[in-house]
Amino acid sequence: MSKTINIARYNPQTDSRPQLQAFQVESDNSTSVLDALLQVQQQDPSLGFRWSCRMAICGSCGVMVNGIPKLGCKTFLRDYPDELTVSALAHFNVEKDLIVDMQPFLTHLAAVKPYLINDDQSSQPHRQTPAQLAKYQQFANCINCGLCYSACPQFGLNPEFLGPAAITLAQRYNLDSRDAGKTARMPELNSKNGVWGCTFVGFCSEVCPKKVDPAAAVNQGKVASAGDFIISMFKP
Amino acid sequence: MQQLQQDIIVVGGGGAGLRAAIAAAETSPTLQVALLSKVYPMRSHTVAAEGGAAAVTLEQDSLAAHFQDTVSGSDWLAEQDVVEYFVKHAYQELVQLERWGCPWSRKADGSIQVRRFGGMKTERTWFAADKTGFHILHTLFQTSLKYPTITRFDEYFVIDLLVVEQQIAGVLAICFSTGELVQILGKAVILATGGAGRVFHYNTNGGIVTGDGMALAYRHGVALRDMEFVQYHPTGLPGSGILITEACRGEGGILLNKDGYRYLQDYGLGPETPAGQPKNKYMELGPRDKLSQAFWQQQQRGLTADYHGHAVVYLDLRHLGEAHLASRLPFICELAKSYVNIDPATAPIPIRPAVHYTMGGILTDINCQTSISGLFAVGECASVGLHGANRLGSNSLSELLVFGKVAGEQAAARVQKMSLAPVSAVAAQCQHQQTYISSLFADSCDDTVHAIRTELTLAMEQGCGIYRDNAGLQTCLSTLQALKIRYQQLKVTDNSKAYNSALLQHLELGFGLDVADTICRSALARTESRGAHQRLDEGMTQRNDSDFLKHSLAICQPDGTAAISWQSVTITSLPPAERHYGAKGSGSAGSSV
Ligand SMILES: Cc1cc2nc3c(=O)[nH]c(=O)nc-3n(C[C@H](O)[C@H](O)[C@H](O)COP(=O)(O)OP(=O)(O)OC[C@H]3O[C@@H](n4cnc5c(N)ncnc54)[C@H](O)[C@@H]3O)c2cc1C
Numbered sequence: 135m136s137k138t139i140n141i142a143r144y145n146p147q148t149d150s151r152p153q154l155q156a157f158q159v160e161s162d163n164s165t166s167v168l169d170a171l172l173q174v175q176q177q178d179p180s181l182g183f184r185w186s187c188r189m190a191i192c193g194s195c196g197v198m199v200n201g202i203p204k205l206g207c208k209t210f211l212r213d214y215p216d217e218l219t220v221s222a223l224a225h226f227n228v229e230k231d232l233i234v235d236m237q238p239f240l241t242h243l244a245a246v247k248p249y250l251i252n253d254d255q256s257s258q259p260h261r262q263t264p265a266q267l268a269k270y271q272q273f274a275n276c277i278n279c280g281l282c283y284s285a286c287p288q289f290g291l292n293p294e295f296l297g298p299a300a301i302t303l304a305q306r307y308n309l310d311s312r313d314a315g316k317t318a319r320m321p322e323l324n325s326k327n328g329v330w331g332c333t334f335v336g337f338c339s340e341v342c343p344k345k346v347d348p349a350a351a352v353n354q355g356k357v358a359s360a361g362d363f364i365i366s367m368f369k370p
Numbered sequence: 371m372q373q374l375q376q377d378i379i380v381v382g383g384g385g386a387g388l389r390a391a392i393a394a395a396e397t398s399p400t401l402q403v404a405l406l407s408k409v410y411p412m413r414s415h416t417v418a419a420e421g422g423a424a425a426v427t428l429e430q431d432s433l434a435a436h437f438q439d440t441v442s443g444s445d446w447l448a449e450q451d452v453v454e455y456f457v458k459h460a461y462q463e464l465v466q467l468e469r470w471g472c473p474w475s476r477k478a479d480g481s482i483q484v485r486r487f488g489g490m491k492t493e494r495t496w497f498a499a500d501k502t503g504f505h506i507l508h509t510l511f512q513t514s515l516k517y518p519t520i521t522r523f524d525e526y527f528v529i530d531l532l533v534v535e536q537q538i539a540g541v542l543a544i545c546f547s548t549g550e551l552v553q554i555l556g557k558a559v560i561l562a563t564g565g566a567g568r569v570f571h572y573n574t575n576g577g578i579v580t581g582d583g584m585a586l587a588y589r590h591g592v593a594l595r596d597m598e599f600v601q602y603h604p605t606g607l608p609g610s611g612i613l614i615t616e617a618c619r620g621e622g623g624i625l626l627n628k629d630g631y632r633y634l635q636d637y638g639l640g641p642e643t644p645a646g647q648p649k650n651k652y653m654e655l656g657p658r659d660k661l662s663q664a665f666w667q668q669q670q671r672g673l674t675a676d677y678h679g680h681a682v683v684y685l686d687l688r689h690l691g692e693a694h695l696a697s698r699l700p701f702i703c704e705l706a707k708s709y710v711n712i713d714p715a716t717a718p719i720p721i722r723p724a725v726h727y728t729m730g731g732i733l734t735d736i737n738c739q740t741s742i743s744g745l746f747a748v749g750e751c752a753s754v755g756l757h758g759a760n761r762l763g764s765n766s767l768s769e770l771l772v773f774g775k776v777a778g779e780q781a782a783a784r785v786q787k788m789s790l791a792p793v794s795a796v797a798a799q800c801q802h803q804q805t806y807i808s809s810l811f812a813d814s815c816d817d818t819v820h821a822i823r824t825e826l827t828l829a830m831e832q833g834c835g836i837y838r839d840n841a842g843l844q845t846c847l848s849t850l851q852a853l854k855i856r857y858q859q860l861k862v863t864d865n866s867k868a869y870n871s872a873l874l875q876h877l878e879l880g881f882g883l884d885v886a887d888t889i890c891r892s893a894l895a896r897t898e899s900r901g902a903h904q905r906l907d908e909g910m911t912q913r914n915d916s917d918f919l920k921h922s923l924a925i926c927q928p929d930g931t932a933a934i935s936w937q938s939v940t941i942t943s944l945p946p947a948e949r950h951y952g953a954k955g956s957g958s959a960g961s962s963v
């Protein structure tokens with residue numbers, strides 16, 4: 135059957151702001167929003183959007199569907215009525231049509247030193263029990279799609295806020311039994327743009343397509359940060 | 371045109387490119403390393419690998435056994451010195467990833483857990499749940515952030531290599547966000563651009579896997595080796611081609627035809643093993659080429675089922691139980707639920723073969739060096755000689771690491787003693803490309819990238835599929851020639867500067883057409899059957915070592931088509947023998963020596 139998809143179009147060379155344009159697409163039981171966008175691109179090759187894996191693992195295809203952040207390839211037309219609206223991810227600068235500037239997101243990720251920090255030099259693998267792995271495993275499943283930033287009202291107000299994914303990544307390493315870098319990461323998490331920027335709305339975890347639960351990571355980060363603060367009070 | 375200078379330029383931010391960039395940065399902290407990628411590195415298709423990475427790990431395993439499995443899996447077309455190097459270094463590379471934080475799955479005592487994989491005699495595949503490639507890629511990407519000398523150029527699309535008198539001088543790229551051409555001079559260039567699966571209609575690859583790097587090197591005279599060998603994966607989802615990992619079968623999944631019969635026993639892979647008790651090299655754990663061929667045979671006999679117009683068989687996981695599926699194959703459960711609306715705990719998954727991997731690629735020596743001095747290639751875009759006529763699952767992720775490191779170190783060693791080519795030496799080439807790009811734009815055009823690409827991928831599926839014959843290949847070739855002529859008339863109608871994906875798709879299609887031509891012509895020239903290349907023509911259905919125990923080389927002619935020549939195979943210790951699987955395999959030279 136045929137459905138209407140309204141797409142927020144924006145060409146920086148000619149438009150002052152995005153405007154909706156309607157297209158008709160054919161839809162069956164397995165048609166994803168990404169499939170629909172690819173159909174539209176056949177009608178109008180100038181439509182800009184990102185995608186690659188079409189299997190919800192590369193994190194390229196985040197868009198707003200009826201105002202909610204979604205992965206285009208994991209959102210199906212079968213779940214919407216005859217008409218739906220697709221626009222660029224909120225809280226990022228729109229560059230063209232559905233393409234946003236992801237640079238702030240990447241800068242925040244890099245800021246939390248997202249790699250193992252330790253000084254042992256062995257050439258053998260660490261031991262890590264399944265229980266130790268389970269402590270951080272969920273937080274290691276983030277695909278960097280940025281949906282949680284579009285869901286986060288704080289990031290919308292203050293783009294300097296590290297945001298859910300970066301804090302989750304910091305937690306992922308802080309909780310890893312092989313890591314000794316927590317002290318190097320905490321200053322960033324403790325800062326005004328760190329964990330305390332979060333007002334615990336929790337929408338980030340709701341929109342996460344991989345059930346990473348960034349809100350839980352942020353909350354754990356707050357506990358760790360409060361601990362840091364208390365320890366610092368008792369230090370001379 | 372913007373001009374930049376770097377020491378080493380890595381093209382590609384997948385597993386191979388990131389590993390190479392880190393190796394180069396570690397070799398010498400004074401070298402400037404540029405990492406260019408047409409997508410953000412973590413979007414690269416390495417992210418989609420599910421199953422795992424191979425290395426000899428258990429006591430009862432041996433380097434000789436991994437060597438043997440790889441060589442016999444390759445149908446004796448692997449370079450045996452390369453395989454020796456590979457099996458020797460794979461373990462240390464997987465450990466290196468562990469030391470960088472990769473969340474490998476563990477045994478209760480905290481040591482690394484290994485699993486079975488098709489074509490491997492014993493358990494030697496490391497995995498990180500069923501998201502191995504994802505975790506490898508993110509670990510490498512995050513680790514790369516530690517090195518201040520690595521400068522990333524995200525969303526830069528390379529359109530040409532700069533070559534001066536058979537020496538590499540740099541690359542020419544389009545900056546996606548601005549549309550500007552950028553010239554980057556460098557003393558070494560490492561191509562790590564991935565495979566070319568998207569030139570086929572049904573494939574497990576992401577949209578970006580379009581063979582760009584292969585075509586870039588080929589157009590400058592570098593040979594593409596063994597291009598006729600294209601691996602079909604036996605278990606892709608119908609329609610989308612999304613991969614259902616082989617690990618499902620390693621865990622004990624079984625394949626059924628429309629009558630619920632385990633048909634693999636009819637094709638030399640039996641006797642039937644009990645459901646849920648997989649045995650290496652038997653039945654569902656036979657090699658991929660044999661499994662895909664068995665599907666084709668079933669289809670010919672009318673024993674496949676229909677799923678929305680696609681011929682399918684079934685992968686049955688129900689006997690493994692919901693809890694086991696949730697802990698060992700969570701991603702697969704998620705994919706099946708999303709994309710075919712099926713819960714594997716309660717219903718079998720419809721699947722069919724889809725193109726998965728390009729065994730062939732840019733010819734390199736064991737040091738990843740190509741025939742252009744200073745130009746290296748590594749990963750799926752390259753043919754270092756590991757896979758021959760058929761790749762074993764889980765060898766390629768390890769390959770990215772082992773040879774990514776080699777490429778990075780070799781490039782670093784080379785540039786210490788080199789200086790950059792003068793800008794004047796590449797000026798004409800850059801000007802030429804600039805003019806070419808400008809000439810591509812027009813207000814309207816009757817033809818489209820989409821139309822040509824669809825015809826290309828269908829022609830390849832028809833002519834260069836699981837089984838091939840002379841007539842089909844000839845038809846494919848003439849279709850390709852006609853499409854190339856249409857491509858020359860094709861215009862880009864979107865003339866915006868920023869984020870012009872129409873322009874990039876246009877250029878990708880051009881790369882794909884060149885690569886397709888090399889696949890088809892190599893397949894025509896190899897008038898025998900070996901590994902993933904199976905001919906139906908009379909007298910060609912068997913392996914023919916006296917005439918074809920050699921690599922094909924596709925070399926670009928002035929008219930843009932490929933001429934095929936041949937290169938001998940390096941055989942160090944394992945002379946050619948028959949490839950046997952199932953019961954036959956247990957006593958044969960191929961698998962027991
Ligand atoms: C679904 C799936 C599952 C798999 N599972 C396994 C498995 O379990 N085990 C295993 O061993 N192997 C597996 N493989 C194979 C393996 O994952 C790939 O061979 C491997 O990841 C390729 O890595 P790469 O670094 O060579 O290329 P890629 O990861 O594809 O990266 C290519 C890079 O090149 C860049 N690039 C390409 N063209 C250009 C250009 N023109 N300009 C700039 N940049 C460019 C891209 O942006 C990208 O960064 C699987 C493959 C698929 C498709």
Ligand code: FES
Nearest residue numbers: 188192193195207
């Ligand atoms: S296209 Fe990769 S996540 Fe959607």
